[in-house]
Amino acid sequence: xxxxxxxxxxxxxxxxxxxxxxxxxxxxxxxxxxxxxxxxxxxxxxxxxxxxxxxxxxxxxxxxxxxxxxxxxxxxxxxxxxxxxxxxxxxxxxxxxxxxxxxxxxxxxxxxxxxxxxxxxxxxxxxxxxxxxxxxxxxxxxxxxxxxxxxxxxxxxxxxxxxxxxxxxxxxxxxxxxxxxxxxxxxxxxxxxxxxxxxxxxxxxxxxxxxxxxxxxxxxxxxxxxxxxxxxxxxxxxxxxxxxxxxxxxxxxxxxxxxxxxxxxxxxxxxxxxxxxxxxxxxxxxxxxxxxxxxxxxxxxxxxxxxxxxxxxxxxxxxxxxxxxxxxxxxxxxxxxxxxxxxxxxxxxxxxxxxxxxxxxxxxxxxxxxxxxxxxxxxxxxxxxxxxxxxxxxxxxxxxxxxxxxxxxxxxxxxxxxxxxxxxxxxxxxxxxxxxxxxxxxxxxxxxxxxxxxxxxxxxxxxxxxxxxxxxxxxxxxxxxxxxxxxxxxxxxxxxxxxxxxxxxxxxxxxxxxxxxxxxxxxxxxxx
Numbered sequence: 227x228x229x230x231x232x233x234x235x236x237x238x239x240x241x242x243x244x245x246x247x248x249x250x251x252x253x254x255x256x257x258x259x260x261x262x263x264x265x266x267x268x269x270x271x272x273x274x275x276x277x278x279x280x281x282x283x284x285x286x287x288x289x290x291x292x293x294x295x296x297x298x299x300x301x302x303x304x305x306x307x308x309x310x311x312x313x314x315x316x317x318x319x320x321x322x323x324x325x326x327x328x329x330x331x332x333x334x335x336x337x338x339x340x341x342x343x344x345x346x347x348x349x350x351x352x353x354x355x356x357x358x359x360x361x362x363x364x365x366x367x368x369x370x371x372x373x374x375x376x377x378x379x380x381x382x383x384x385x386x387x388x389x390x391x392x393x394x395x396x397x398x399x400x401x402x403x404x405x406x407x408x409x410x411x412x413x414x415x416x417x418x419x420x421x422x423x424x425x426x427x428x429x430x431x432x433x434x435x436x437x438x439x440x441x442x443x444x445x446x447x448x449x450x451x452x453x454x455x456x457x458x459x460x461x462x463x464x465x466x467x468x469x470x471x472x473x474x475x476x477x478x479x480x481x482x483x484x485x486x487x488x489x490x491x492x493x494x495x496x497x498x499x500x501x502x503x504x505x506x507x508x509x510x511x512x513x514x515x516x517x518x519x520x521x522x523x524x525x526x527x528x529x530x531x532x533x534x535x536x537x538x539x540x541x542x543x544x545x546x547x548x549x550x551x552x553x554x555x556x557x558x559x560x561x562x563x564x565x566x567x568x569x570x571x572x573x574x575x576x577x578x579x580x581x582x583x584x585x586x587x588x589x590x591x592x593x594x595x596x597x598x599x600x601x602x603x604x605x606x607x608x609x610x611x612x613x614x615x616x617x618x619x620x621x622x623x624x625x626x627x628x629x630x631x632x633x634x635x636x637x638x639x640x641x642x643x644x645x646x647x648x649x650x651x652x653x654x655x656x657x658x659x660x661x662x663x664x665x666x667x668x669x670x671x672x673x674x675x676x677x678x679x680x681x682x683x684x685x686x687x688x689x690x691x692x693x694x695x696x697x698x699x700x701x702x703x704x705x706x707x708x709x710x711x712x713x714x715x716x717x718x719x720x721x722x723x724x725x726x727x728x729x730x731x732x733x734x735x736x737x738x739x740x741x742x743x744x745x746x747x748x749x750x751x752x753x754x
Contacts, residue, residue: 240540241282243272246532250291252284254300263291276304285309285459285539287532309462313529314444315454320462325573326472331557334564335477335490343563344479347556348389351480351496352396354552356380358500359403366507369406376402389480404433413448413510416616419517427520427528437526444527448520449506451528455538456502457495460545464491464498467546467553470573473560497552498545505541514614550574676725686722693735695719705734 245252247263254260259274261284274281284306286293293308298321301308307322338344356376364373379399386392411430415423430449438444445451465488468475478489480496509515519534530538554572561568572578615631627635673683694702695717702713706727715721723731 240543241280242285242539242542243274243281243283244285244287244532244536244539245291246287246535248288248290250286250288250293252286252291252293252297254294254296259297259300276300279304279306281306283307283309283462283539283542285311285462285542287311287535288313307462307466309466311455311458311462314527315451315458315530316443317458317461317465320465322466322469325470326569326571328472328568330564330566330568331472331561332474332477334560334566334568335473338560338563339477339479341563343559345386345389345392347559348392348480348493349383349386351493351552352383352392353380355396355496355499356383356399358497359399359503362500362504362507363403363406366504367406367410369410372402372406375399393480400433408432411449411507411510413515414513416514416516417614418616422517424522446526446528448515448528448530449510451520451530452509452534452538453502453506455530455535456505456541457499459539459542460495460498460502460549461488461491463542463545463549464488464494464553467494467549467574471553471557471571473553473557494549494553494556498548501544501548502541516616546574551577672722672725676728679725679728681725681728686728690728690731690735691719691722694723694731697734701734702731705730 243261245261245263247265247269249262251262252260255273257276259279261272261274262269264270281304284301286309289312298308301321305322307320309320310318312318338347356379360373360376360380363369363376376399379395379402383392383395386395407430409429412428415428420428427447430447433442433450434440435442435444435446435450437446442450442454445454465475468488468490473490475488475491476483478491478493481487481489481492483489515534519531521529521531523529551574554574554577558570561570613628613631614626615635616628676683676685697717699710699713699717702708702716703710706713706723708716708723708727712721716723
């Protein structure tokens with residue numbers, strides 16, 4: 227079985243290091259960042275130098291452990307964001323170096339909430355969300371009618387007169403969208419784990435949790451737990467993006483002000499939701515889950531566990547790339563609406579730097595060459611192949627079972643093959659037996675008909691057969707009334723005619739020797 231230590235995240239793929247378990251420790255030893263985590267005896271340690279560490283995010287999952295002030299200083303100096311998410315998927319903290327610190331931009335943000343600028347920002351965010359969900363409904367859920375309904379609500383969104391009307395349209399679209407998920411989406415589980423899973427884990431029954439008074443928090447099934455975890459990762463990226471661009475994460479436009487809530491962060495999550503939901507559908511279609519990927523608390527709350535948490539954490543650069551142009555666009559629109567000279571920077575997407583580099587290198591670039599979009603694409607989630615039986619991760623995509631389950635499956639396949647071979651042999655034997663039985667029955671019937679006409683059963687073989695085969699098929703067909711094809715088979719000795727045709731054949735070829743049947747003698751033409 228694959229252990230926790232074998233599933234440690236590969237931070238060099240996406241710059242994300244996930245720390246989880248109990249008794250966590252993050253500190254500094256000999257100028258290296260030391261990360262110790264794990265559960266019980268299955269613990270491991272990672273070391274990162276200041277140069278070449280490859281980190282962008284340090285994500286801590288859990289609530290048991292320590293982090294030293296020196297470690298926080300180390301992360302600040304090398305510009306690595308620190309993110310802490312609780313076991314229930316709630317974002318506790320996200321820390322990073324503040325980027326553009328301009329009080330004029332924050333004042334413009336606070337004043338724009340009740341203006342046309344704030345309403346236009348709300349409409350654009352929700353329009354992007356609804357467009358994405360309509361595409362997911364059509365392409366991944368196989369529900370074109372749902373997609374058409376959401377597209378219709380997009381039209382109503384653009385005529386909304388205030389934020390309340392826009393929220394009503396978004397609520398109707400969400401109800402229509404998740405109704406299409408119900409009974410359509412389910413996770414694929416390892417065969418060995420299916421008998422031990424709760425019934426409500428096997429299907430998606432709705433986005434609202436029965437444990438939180440109709441809210442989506444505190445998920446009761448793995449699908450919603452996975453979705454909440456991805457939203458928590460996206461929320462962390464949204465908050466970091468707001469701090470980097472100089473916006474206040476708590477002053478939102480779509481979400482109302484509330485104590486202890488980053489409303490603007492939740493606003494920006496709306497543009498990431500369709501992509502996150504698409505990621506969940508990809509997992510549902512292509513990933514084999516295990517019972518150990520999730521845990522159910524005493525109150526029914528479903529939690530997502532390692533190593534699945536490590537795998538999903540590598541989607542953070544994907545959400546960051548999606549959010550960057552939106553956060554910068556909102557900041558620039560607020561700067562334009564303020565009437566003040568607020569610089570419009572692009573520290574998230576580096577668009578200004580790329581444009582300057584493009585202009586500077588345009589003379590050196592070959593005609594017709596274009597920057598490939600794949601080079602700027604966010605890191606996609608890597609779905610590791612899993613054993614179809616136990617769900618353990620596999621090293622090669624060509625394999626379907628792990629080294630533990632494969633011998634059992636091979637024995638089962640060999641046994642099933644021998645059973646199939648035995649059945650085929652028995653079937654062939656039965657077919658041959660039936661064929662012989664049918665042939666014997668036909669011979670018995672033919673002999674009985676011959677005796678009824680006064681012939682012996684051996685009359686054809688001893689007297690008539692050889693002389694009939696000397697007659698042409700045309701004459702045989704004319705004498706007996708049979709088809710030419712049938713007469714040809716009699717001529718070639720492939721088929722024996724029915725005894726009722728024998729008198730006509732005797733009249734055709736004439737008697738050779740021995741006494742012919744009485745009825746045949748009576749029909750012979752007397753000699754003159």
